[in-house]
Amino acid sequence: MKIRRTISRAIGLMQSLVGGLAIFLAFLCYYNVFDVQVMLGFSIENVELYMLVFIIFGLFSIISGLFLFYEQ
Amino acid sequence: MPQPHLKRELGLLRTTMLGIGGTLSAGNFVIIGHAVGLVGYSIVPVVLICGIISLLTMLSYCELSAAIPKAGGEYTFVKVAYGGFISFVTGWFEWLSNMFYAALSSIGFAYVVSYIFPQINLPLTAVIIVILFTFINVRGMKETGTAETVITAFVLAILGTYILSGWSYTKEISISLPSSPIGLIGIFAATAYLFELYLGAEAVAAAQAEIKNPRKNIPRAIILSAIVLIALYTSIVYIAVKVVPPEVLSQQSSPIAFAADQLMGPLGGVLVTIGLAIAGLAATNEAIMAQSRVLYAMSRDGYLPKELSKIHKRFCTPYVAVVAGSVFILILTATGFINFVVYAVNLGFIVGFTIVNFSVMKLRKDAPYLERQFKTPLYPLTPIAGIATSVFLLAFIEPSVLILGLELSIIALLVYYVRMIGYARIRIAFGGISLGLGGFIVFLTYLMRNGNISLSSVSSEIATIVLYALLFVGVVQILAGVLNVTAPSRD
Numbered sequence: 001m002k003i004r005r006t007i008s009r010a011i012g013l014m015q016s017l018v019g020g021l022a023i024f025l026a027f028l029c030y031y032n033v034f035d036v037q038v039m040l041g042f043s044i045e046n047v048e049l050y051m052l053v054f055i056i057f058g059l060f061s062i063i064s065g066l067f068l069f070y071e072q
Numbered sequence: 073m074p075q076p077h078l079k080r081e082l083g084l085l086r087t088t089m090l091g092i093g094g095t096l097s098a099g100n101f102v103i104i105g106h107a108v109g110l111v112g113y114s115i116v117p118v119v120l121i122c123g124i125i126s127l128l129t130m131l132s133y134c135e136l137s138a139a140i141p142k143a144g145g146e147y148t149f150v151k152v153a154y155g156g157f158i159s160f161v162t163g164w165f166e167w168l169s170n171m172f173y174a175a176l177s178s179i180g181f182a183y184v185v186s187y188i189f190p191q192i193n194l195p196l197t198a199v200i201i202v203i204l205f206t207f208i209n210v211r212g213m214k215e216t217g218t219a220e221t222v223i224t225a226f227v228l229a230i231l232g233t234y235i236l237s238g239w240s241y242t243k244e245i246s247i248s249l250p251s252s253p254i255g256l257i258g259i260f261a262a263t264a265y266l267f268e269l270y271l272g273a274e275a276v277a278a279a280q281a282e283i284k285n286p287r288k289n290i291p292r293a294i295i296l297s298a299i300v301l302i303a304l305y306t307s308i309v310y311i312a313v314k315v316v317p318p319e320v321l322s323q324q325s326s327p328i329a330f331a332a333d334q335l336m337g338p339l340g341g342v343l344v345t346i347g348l349a350i351a352g353l354a355a356t357n358e359a360i361m362a363q364s365r366v367l368y369a370m371s372r373d374g375y376l377p378k379e380l381s382k383i384h385k386r387f388c389t390p391y392v393a394v395v396a397g398s399v400f401i402l403i404l405t406a407t408g409f410i411n412f413v414v415y416a417v418n419l420g421f422i423v424g425f426t427i428v429n430f431s432v433m434k435l436r437k438d439a440p441y442l443e444r445q446f447k448t449p450l451y452p453l454t455p456i457a458g459i460a461t462s463v464f465l466l467a468f469i470e471p472s473v474l475i476l477g478l479e480l481s482i483i484a485l486l487v488y489y490v491r492m493i494g495y496a497r498i499r500i501a502f503g504g505i506s507l508g509l510g511g512f513i514v515f516l517t518y519l520m521r522n523g524n525i526s527l528s529s530v531s532s533e534i535a536t537i538v539l540y541a542l543l544f545v546g547v548v549q550i551l552a553g554v555l556n557v558t559a560p561s562r563d
Contacts, residue, residue, distance in 0.1 A: 004555075008559075011548065012552065012555075014552075015506075018548055041530045048471055052479070057509070060502075060505065064502040064506050068555055068556060
C-alpha cells in the first residue's frame with residue numbers, strides 16, 4: 001500500500017501541475033502573452049473556445065490530481 | 073434551551089427601503105454613460121423597458137414570497153418547486169451574484185468618492201467599506217435595516233433635489249426608439265447592459281425570516297420598490313440627456329454628477345456625488361446581507377458545510393456565513409476586476425430570474441393548495457414574458473461572459489455531486505473521464521505523428537515539443553485514471 005500511495009502522490013501531483021499549466025496556457029492564449037496565439041497557430045476568432053477547453057481540462061485535472069494526492 | 077434564530081424586525085417601510093437601497097448602487101450611475109453612447113436620446117425608453125422587464129419577474133417574486141415565507145429568496149422558492157440540483161444551482165448563482173454585486177458596489181463607491189478626493193487609494197477604500205459592512209451585518213438585522221433606511225432616505229432626498237431641478241429646466245428633447253446611433257441592435261444591447269440597473273430589489277425576498285408579516289409586506293415592498301425605481305431612474309436619465317447632449321454625457325466617468333454640475337452648479341455635482349457614494353454603501357450592505365442569507369439556507373439544507381448556518385447567540389445573525397462570504401468579497405474587491413464582476417452579476421441574475429419564473433408556473437400546477445396572498449396578474453403571460461425577455465437578453469451578453477457562466481455551472485455541478493454522492497463514486501467518475509481523456513490525447517498524438525493531423529502553421533521545433541507534451545499529458549491522464557478507478561473505498 002505504501003508503494004501505491006507514493007505512486008498516487010506522484011501522479012496526482014503531476015496531474016494537478018498539468019491542470020495548472022493548462023489554465024496558465026489558457027490565459028497566455030487569451031491575452032496573447034509572448035505571441036502564443038501565433039506560436040501555436042491559434043486563430044483569433046476561436047481563442048475563447050480554446051480558453052474554455054483549457055480551463056475545463058485544467059480544473060478537471062487539478063481536482064482529479066488532488067483526489068490522488070490526498071488518497072488515504 | 074431554545075436555539076438562537078433570526079428575528080422578525082423589519083416593517084413595510086424598512087423592507088421597501090431595503091429593496092430600493094439594494095438597487096441604488098453607485099456603479100449603476102456610472103454605466104449609464106456607456107449606454108447613452110449606445111442609444112443616444114433613446115436611453116429614456118430603454119431604461120423604462122428595463123424597468124418593465126424587471127417588474128415582470130418581480131411579480132413572480134411577490135407570489136413566491138407570499139406563498140413560501142422562508143429565508144433564502146430564489147434558492148428557497150426553487151427548492152420547493154424543483155428541489156435537487158436546480159435549486160442548488162439557483163442558490164449557487166444567487167450567492168455568487170450577490171458577492172460580485174457587493175464587490176461592484178464597494179468599488180463603485182471608491183470610484184465615485186475619487187471624483188471629490190482623487191488622491192484616495194481605490195482598492196483600499198473599497199476593502200475598508202466591505203470590512204465595515206461585514207461588521208454591521210454580524211451585529212444584527214436591526215442595525216442593518218436602520219442603516220439601510222437612513223442611507224436610502226438620504227440618497228432619495230439628494231436624487232429628488234436633482235430631479236426637481238431638472239423638471240424646471242426648459243429645454244425639450246424628442247425621444248423615439250429608432251434614434252439609436254447603431255439601430256435596433258444598439259437598443260437591445262443597451263437593454264441587456266442596463267438590466268443591472270434594477271438588480272437588488274429582489275434581495276428583499278432573501279431576508280424573509282427577518283420581516284414582519286412577510287406574506288403581506290414582502291409583495292408590497294417589492295412592488296413599491298420597483299415602481300419607485302422605474303420612476304426614479306427614468307427621471308434621472310431623462311434629465312441627464314435633457315441637460316447634457318448624449319455624445320458629451322457618454323464621455324463622462326460620472327455622467328449623472330456631471331449633469332448635476334451643469335444643472336445646479338458645482339455644488340450640485342458635489343451633492344450628487346455624495347448621494348451616489350452613499351448609494352454605493354447601501355448596496356454593499358444589502359448585497360453582503362443577501363449573500364449570507366443564501367449561504368445560510370444552502371448550509372441549513374446540507375448542500376454546504378453545517379458551520380455556515382451557525383447563528384450568533386447574542387446578535388442572532390448567521391455570522392459565519394456573513395464572514396465567509398465577505399472573505400471572497402474582499403478578495404474580489406482587492407483585485408479590482410471590475411469588468412469581470414459586472415458581467416458575472418448580470419449573467420447570474422438573468423439565470424436566477426428565468427428559473428424563478430419557471431418556479432411560479434411549476435408551483436401553480438403542482439401545489440395549487442399553497443396559500444397565495446398575492447397572485448401574479450395575467451398568469452401565465454407574465455412569467456412567460458419574464459422568461460422570454462430574460463432569455464432574449466442572454467443573446468446580447470458578451471460570449472466571454474457566457475463561457476464564464478458555463479465554467480461556474482461546472483464548478484457548481486462538482487460541488488453538488490461531491491456533497492451529495494459518495495466520495496468513492498466521484499473518484500471512479502473522475503478516473504473514467506481521465507482514462508477517456510488520456511486515451512483521446514494519445515490517439516491524437518498518434519495521428520499527428522503519422523501526419524493525419526498537420527501542424528502546418530507552426531515551426532517543426534514547436535510541433536515536436538507539442539507532440540511530446542501531448543504524449544506526456546496523455547500518459548499522466550491514463551495513469552491517474554487507472555489509480556482513481558482502482559482506489560480503495562473509504563465510504
